[in-house]
Amino acid sequence: MALDVYTLFICELYVLGFLSIIMIFAWSGAQYDRVLGFTTMAIIAMMVSVWLGSLRNHGLLFLPVAIGNTLVMLAYGMWLNAFRVFAGFRPGISWLFGALLWALLCCFPSFYCSIPKRIMVSCLLCISYTVALIIMLVRSRACLQITFWPAQLLLCFHLVFHLSRMCFDSGSSAHNAMGHSPFSSYVILESTLFVIGLTFTILAMVNERTQIRYKQASLRDPLTSVWNRRALFAQAGLAEKKSMQKQLPLVAMVFDLDHFKSINDRYGHNQGDRVLLDFCRVVEKVLPAECTFSRLGGEEFAALFVGDVEKVRSLCEEIRLLAMVSRPDNIEYTVSIGIAAGNTHSFSSLMMMADKALYEAKAGGRNRIEIKTTAPQSATLVNLNL
Template structure:
C-alpha cells in the first residue's frame, strides 16, 4: 500500500489544528489547568512548525531547516514541562530551551547545515531525548499518581524508539517527493506516526487531567474542610471497607467515639475561631498516634470517631493517651478534656452502624459519670 506524502502532510496539519483547538477549549473550560494550557501551547507550536516545514524552495531553505525544526524541538520541551507540571514539579526553562538552542548552534556550521543526514541524526536524537525525559517523569512518580497513566509509557517509548531508528531508514528524499506529490516509504510512515502520536498523546493527557479532577472532587467530598480529617461519609465508606477486609480475621476491630467536653463554653467565650482551633488541636493529637490503616474522621460538631485494627489493650491505651494529652493542654486558657466510648466488633455483627451505636452508649455513660473518662461497651 502506497501512502501519498502530500496528502498525509495536509492531513497532519489539519489534525494538529483540530487538536490545538480541543486542548485550548479544554484548558479554558477546565479551571485553567496548567497542564492543559502547556499542551495547547505545544500543539500550537507543532502546527506552526509543521506549516513552516513546507516552505522549502531552491533559493532559501532557512525557514524550513532552521525555524521549523527549532519550533518542533521547542514543542517537545514544552511537552516535557507539561508532564512535570502534572506531576507537581516545576518547569526547568533551561531544559526546555536546550534542544532548540543546540539545534540553532549546530546550524551555524555550514557543513552541518548542508548535510541532510547530519540534520536528521541530530533532530532524531533530540526528539528521542525529550520523549524519554517525559517518560522518566511519569515513571519517577508512578507510585504517587492516582490516575491511569500507563498508556503514556508504551506510547512514549515507541515514539522515542521510532526516532532513534529514523537515521537508519530515512533516505533523505522526502522533500523532493513532497514537492512532486509522490509516494515515499519511510517519510510517509514518519508523518503517519506523528499523526497517531499527537492524537494518542492529546487524549491520554486529557484523560489523566480529567481523572485527577474527578479524584480531587471525590476527596474533597470525603474530607472535613476545617480539620483536614475525613468526614462522616468517609468514615462510613472506609470503615465498612476495612471491616470487609477483616471479616475472616479473628482479631476484631475497635471503634473509639470521642466527644470534646464543655465545647459550648469555649465557643461561647471565644467564638467560632476559638472552637475551630480546639478542634484542629485535638485532631493533631489523634493523628500523631494513628497507625496507617486506622480510619479517623469528624462525624459531628465536636464528635470524632476512630476505627482501629490495633488489639483491644492497645486501643484502650491509645484512647487513654489521647485523653491524658488533651487534659494536660488548654486552648485560650480553657482546660480541654474529652470523653471516650469504645466498642469492640463482633464477628457476627460487623457493621459500622452497630459499632457506632455500641460506642455511643459507652460515650453516654462516660458523659454521665463526670466526663473526661473512658467507658467500654
C-alpha cells in the same frame, strides 16, 4: 499501499490547527489550567513547524531546518512542562535544552547540511524527551487510576518508533525536497497520531485528576480536612474484610470534646474551630496511618482500626492526655472516648456500642475512656476510670 506524503502533510496541518482551536477553548474553560496551557502552546508550535516544513519545496531550508525543528523541540519541552506541572513540579529550564541544542548545532555546516546527522540528533532528542515524559507520568501514578496505562502505552510506542527510525532511516531524500525519504510518510503519520493521542490523553488525565479531587473533597471535612462520615463508612467495609482475613478484632472509637458548647459561648466560634483543629492535629499525630480518623459532625469524631484492643486503649489514653495539656490559645479542653471491639460484629454495630461506651464515659464524669469488648458468644464491659 503507498502513503502519499503530501496528503499526509496537509492532513497533519489541518489536524494540528483543529486541535489548537479545541485546546484553546479547553484551556479557557478549565480556568486556564497550566497543564492545558502548556499543551496548547506545544500544539501551536508543532503546527507552525509543520507549516514551515512546506517551504522546503520553495528552496528555503533555513526556516524548516533550523526554525521548524527548533519549534518541534520547544513543543516537546512544552509537553514536558505540562507533565511536570501535572506531577506537582515546577517547569524549570530543562524544557529548553533540546531547542537550544538544535539551534546551536545548526550553526555548524557539517550538521546543517547532513540529513543523516539531523535525523540522528532529532531522534535522540525525541527519545530523551519521551523518556522524561514517561518518568513524569510514573511520578503522577498516585492521581491516575484509569489513564495511566493508555498514556504509558502511547509514550512507549512513540519511543520505540524513534528508536527504529534512528536505526533504519538513512535520510536519503533530496536535499531540497520534502518527503522523498521512504521513512518520511511514516514520520508524518506517526507524529500526527502521536499529537492527537497525547492531546486527548492529557485532556483525560486532567479530567481524571479533577474528578479525583472532587471525590476527595466530598470525603473530607471542610473545616478540619480529616475524613468525614461517608469516608469512614466507606473504609469500614475494607476494614471488616481485613479483620476477618487476619482474625484480628475490629475496633471502633468515638471521641467527643467535653463541654464544647461552653467553649463556643465563652470564646466564640472562631476559637471553637481552633480547638477542633488542634484536636485533629493531636489525633493524627498519635494514631497510626492505617487508622481511619473522621469527623462525624460538630465536636464528635470517630476512628476505626484493625488490631490489638490494648494498643488502641493506649493510643486513646495518649490522645486524652495530650488534649488536656494542648491548650490552643490558652483554651483548656478535654475529650471523652468510647471504644468498642469485636471479631464478629459489623462496624455499624460496633459504632453503636462505642456510642454507648461514650455515653457512659460522659455520665461517669467526662475526660474518661470506656471500652466495650465482645467475645464470639458474649459481651464484656471494661470500665477505665481516669
